[in-house]
Each structure stands twice: as C-alpha cells, then as structure tokens.
Amino acid sequence: MHWLFLTIAIVSEVIGTSALKASDGFTRLAPSLIVIAGYGTAFYFLALSLRVLPVGIAYAVWASVGMVLIALVGWVMFSERLDAWGMAGIVLIVIGVVLLTGVSGAVPHRD
Numbered sequence: 354m355h356w357l358f359l360t361i362a363i364v365s366e367v368i369g370t371s372a373l374k375a376s377d378g379f380t381r382l383a384p385s386l387i388v389i390a391g392y393g394t395a396f397y398f399l400a401l402s403l404r405v406l407p408v409g410i411a412y413a414v415w416a417s418v419g420m421v422l423i424a425l426v427g428w429v430m431f432s433e434r435l436d437a438w439g440m441a442g443i444v445l446i447v448i449g450v451v452l453l454t455g456v457s458g459a460v461p462h463r464d
Contacts (some may be wrong), residue, residue, distance in 0.1 A: 357389040359411055361394070362395045362398035363414075363422070364422075366391065369394075382389060417446045
C-alpha cells in the first residue's frame with residue numbers, strides 16, 4: 354500500500370507542477386487552485402508512504418520520478434525541448450530508480 358501512496362503523491366505533484374506552469378505566476382485562478390490541491394494531495398500521500406518507507410528512499414523516488422514525468426509533460430504539453438543530453442539524463446534517473454527500488458536492500462518490498 355505504501356507504494357500506491359507514493360504513486361499517488363508523485364502523480365499529484367506532477368499535476369500540481371503542470372498547473373503551476375499554467376497558472377502564469379498565480380494570475381489565473383483555476384490553475385492556481387489545482388496547484389494548491391495537487392501539492393496538498395502530494396504531501397498528504399507522501400506522508401502516508403513514510404509510515405513504511407525510509408524518508409531518503411521515498412523522497413528520492415518521489416523527486417526523481419516526478420522530475421522525469423514533468424520533463425515529459427513539459428515536452429508534450431508545453432512544447433519544451435529535450436535534447437540528447439536531457440534524454441540521457443532521464444534514462445540514467447530511471448535506471449537509478451529501478452536499482453533503488455528493485456535491487457537495493459534499503460527498501461521494504463512487502464506491504
């Protein structure tokens with residue numbers, strides 16, 4: 354269940370960050386409200402995941418997966434550019450998360 358909570362936290366943070374870009378510096382109400390709801394939900398579910406996951410592991414996964422998803426959202430929704438070095442960095446981050454969550458003994462693998 355802790356991985357589900359962390360996944361909800363990540364998705365909520367990505368939604369909040371995407372809305373932050375759309376809020377135009379908090380000058381647009383609807384996206385600004387989505388920012389508040391997204392980050393509030395993200396921190397709530399991150400806190401729930403921390404009941405089981407070590408804080409360093411949970412935060413590393415949350416931040417890195419969120420960064421990869423935000424880079425992809427920026428590319429798809431906001432036409433932001435990803436060059437070869439950026440894509441290589443994203444691949445390395447994904448490899449790091451797989452090693453951290455799938456191989457490392459620092460992460461509990463059972464609910």
